[in-house]
Amino acid sequence: MDKPANKSTLPIRILLVEDNDAHTKLILRAMQEDRLANPVDCVRDGEEALDYLYRRGAFEDPSTSPRPDMILLDLKLPKIDGLEVLKTIKEDEKLRDIPVVVLTSSTDARDVSMAYRHYVNSYIAKPVDFDKFRQVVQELDYYWTIFNTKPDHKTHRVK
């Protein structure tokens, strides 16, 4: 019962990169089920993801494309695939601090190892079972808490 309260006090902005609309809905539903009211921005391919992060094209306006606190990234994406996006983020000084969690249907070992080779923060396979899906989302939340506590406290102190 404490958790949701915690979450609401720490609004975490998530960038979801997912080409499958049904999956997007599922993820959003799972978050709703857990009462995670995090703001989620959705983009549908690798190109859009990078445009969003670099505020290019349709995402020029910073108010519509704020810096996310976390990125959920599918691997199989149109135009520019997820690994490429991951690589670009992790090679960029300004972006590499943003935790990236790969959320994909692939359990292929090659994909897992390639993702970790490109410094992914976590790799989570999409389960078919919705409860498991929810569990994943919860884990994501938990994961994020641990990950971001330190920098966030710092920030508060400075303020």
Next chain:
Amino acid sequence: MHSNLTQIVQDPQRLAALHELGLLDTPAEQAFDRLAKLAARILHTPIVLISLVGSDRQFFKSCLGLPEPWSSWRETPLSHSFCQHVVASGQPLVIPDARRDPQLLDNLAIRDLNVIAYLGSPLILPGGQVIGSFCVIDSKPRDWTDEQISIVRDLAASVMTEINLRHMHDSLQEQTQAQTMAMTAALRESEALYRDLVESSLDMICTHDLEGRLLSVNQRAGELLGYRVEELVGMNLRDLVVPRFRAQFDDYLAEIRRARVLRGYLQMQTRDGKRRVWYYQNTLRTEGVSVPIVRGTAHDVTEQFETGRKLRESESLYRELIELAADGIFISDAEGRFTEVNAAGCALAGYTREELLHLGIVDMIPPQDRQTNPPRLDELWAGKTIIRERRLQRKDGTIVLVESSVKQLPGGRLQGIVRDVSERKQAEALREGNSRALEQLLRGTSLSEVLDTLVRTVEAQIEGAIGSVLLLDPDGRHLRHGAGPHLPEAYNQAIDGVEIGPAVGSCGTAAYESRQMIVENIQTDPLWADYRKLAAAHDLQACWSQPIFAADGQVLGTFAMYYREPRSPSERDLRLIEDAGHLAAVAIENSRVQQALVQSDKRFRATFEQAAVGVAHVSTEGRWLRVNQKLCDIVGYTRQELLTKTFQDITHPDDLDADLAQVTRMLAGEIPTYTMEKRYFHKNGKIVWINLTVSLTRKSNGEPDYFISVVEDIAQRRQADATRRATLEAALDCIIEMDHEGKITAISAVAEKTFGYAPAEVIGRELAEVLVPDAQRAHHRQGLINYLTTGRHAILNRHVEMDALRADGTTVPVELMVRVIENSDPPRFIGFARDITARKQAEAVREKLLADLTQRNVEMENFVYTISHDLKAPLITIGGFASLLVKDIERNDKERGRESVQEIRKAAEGMQQLIDDLLLLSRTGQVQGEPEDVDLHAILGDVQARCASHIERERATIRVVSPLPRLHVDRLRFGQVLQNLLDNGVKFHRKGVDPVLEIGAERTNGEARLYVRDNGIGIEKRYQEKIFGLFERLDTGREGTGVGLTIARRIVEQHGGRLWVESEPGRGSTFWLSIPDSVIVDDSAGEAARHMRTLR
């Protein structure tokens, strides 16, 4: 007849050859005289001649039993020559009685030389010229027997052997002669030295004839008399005598003729009238000179004479004169006891005057000479002057060689004038010793003997010298014992084999440094540091060593003189050992040449007799001249039997013509040699297969002399060859034999076929050239060289695969195994090769399959990966919403429940579509319809019909803008491609812009292309290739599974074409389809143009 005789005798070539021999006008020589004597003894003839017939005379190199004066002249004019007829005919001349011979009865030899019976055999040079005759002559008629003729012929041959031998040794002799001349010059020099010595003691030398006319005078005589030498020559000595004494000059001349040697005083008058008194010793010479001459030496004693003038009449003056003489003068009483001796005499004998006056003549004679060479007192008493050489024993026991002139004085007293001639004798001994060494050399005496003689000769010249010759090994580093007759044997052995170096005694250093090394004191000289003890042990104190140089400057050895006391050489000593070194060089080089000659002769004999093959000399007519045992063994005849036959006699008739044809060609000079296999008849009648190699020896004038035949029994080899040939014919593999030069010696029939050659075409050619591809040829050749030189090899005895070159320049892959044929020397190789083209092809196919399979596996893996992802996606959706649906129902939230069901259905439909497309794709890869002639316009019509609703909905326009060709393709599949492209073109239109599609054909860069151009959204450059990937979609918002273009490209590629896109975002895309000409049935534009139409 007569003109023919002249023509042959005067033939310039013949005369030149005769002169070249250098035998004319040379003294008689034992070698030839021996043969003459032999003839006389065997044939009992009084006269034997070795006659060399020149242009106007015959010269006798040897003449036995010829009457004087011919015997001294040793020649006759041709008017007296029988031998010229032998020269003319080149055949033996057999005359039983010349007086009955029409050709000879006028010959002056019959009258002057009493030549009645004559038997002469020609002396023929290797070049064929007849230079003379070896003949025996009798003064009475004789019937010459065949045997006698044969003997004379043999002896003539021996004479020629002797002459040829000399000729053969020409170069050697020339060298020897040159060296001999150098020696002679050296001897002359030493003679001159002797003369100088004599002159310096006696001052004057002159010769005069028996009238007293001066023939020669020396410079000193001229100076003393006040004349120039030229003026004196021709003057009479009488006119130079003081006028008062001229009357007595005749007595002098008479006395010297009688006594031949005369000593005394002459009073001479100089040009300016002054008187000089000479003490002379003059000698008459009659031998070896054309006219008798008197050789005189005189000492000017004027001063002494003048000083003692007052005492002239007295004894003391006489004694004074005696005393002043350079020669020893001894006067004894009638019993031979000395009563007076001059100072020179005392010095000569080594006694004091007092001692001598207690001794007598006998005491001066060495004991061993007293019996053999006693004083001839009786002759003296008969008033004769006895001059002779004899040995005088000095007080210290040493022996001095002296010339003594003894005569009786009034009162029975004896006066002896004695001169030390040891120096002159030494010079003579040197000359004789050296001559002896040279003679030995020419006689072929062993080198060690010759060197021994040289050493002894030089030892005799230098008192106390112990000579040594060391020879340098052919390795140029070690000295070997040559000669050292008086050195201790142990010492000789100790230094035998010593290695030369910069401080190895005198000899080792001299040889090393190539220069004379004079060590005066072995015990102190650094050169001897290592050998001092050895030398001391043998009491050797000094050693002078002279390198022996060959004509080319190479060191051959050393000539050294040892002494038992420290000693430095005089100039004469140095000259002596230098000369000895020269002579030793001649001896050593000569000996080496001789040895080489002997060796090559021995080798020849050994080769001939012990050859493993038959060897024969065969006359140009075919007669066996000389055969070895092996040949006899091969044909089964004894040597005697064979020598009576010709090769034609034992040659198989079927082989004879071929052999004779070759013989004819060789005699004509067309071929230098030939080899053939042929058959002889064995004595037992059986056939013997032989391999015959024949070469021709020609005389020096170019005429054929005789054949040398080498006959090899090849029965076994033929059998082996036959077996081998059969093997090579029958073998299924390629078999190739190669010799050590890399040449192909045999090849199997299959190999010839495999490599594309005619039978036997490649035999004898280099394997590398014929069968090895260019790129490997150098490597192959190097490999052979490496094996032959080092024994290392890379490919022997194992299977290797390589490409072999064929006759047409193509290559064929072979598996090869090469072995060295056992016991072959030089090594031969046999290679077994198998054509592995089929295997290689199979391997290539297999590899292609493997590669394809691997490629397919990769594709499959990617395919499965992609599918698993795209199939999983709807499952996740369905699973997720199904769980949500449960919650929706629990909550009775109908709105959300419907939503969930909607998502589930959509996912299921998507999955259905995905599976359909996958099936289509997999069928595209596997199933293919039969190609047929297709009208593209017709296909387009079908496609448009199928997509009609889609086209209608999107308000699209489709135009065919150019005539399309007829193609030979799979109708269904090709339709699918067009449908995909049309679908895409309609689907990806820009918002608010009605799609317009243009379809056309064109030829670009010689390639037929179709295109489908749209005015849609376009595709960014970077995604233009990505869109052809499986399940690749650029816009997931629109319908589709991302399989369509993948299928289209695959179908086009299956027809041999390509599919790609050119596009500009926001303007539209053009999909291009290249069509291989092979599938175009009709490209006629005019025909197709009529089908152009616009569809809406």
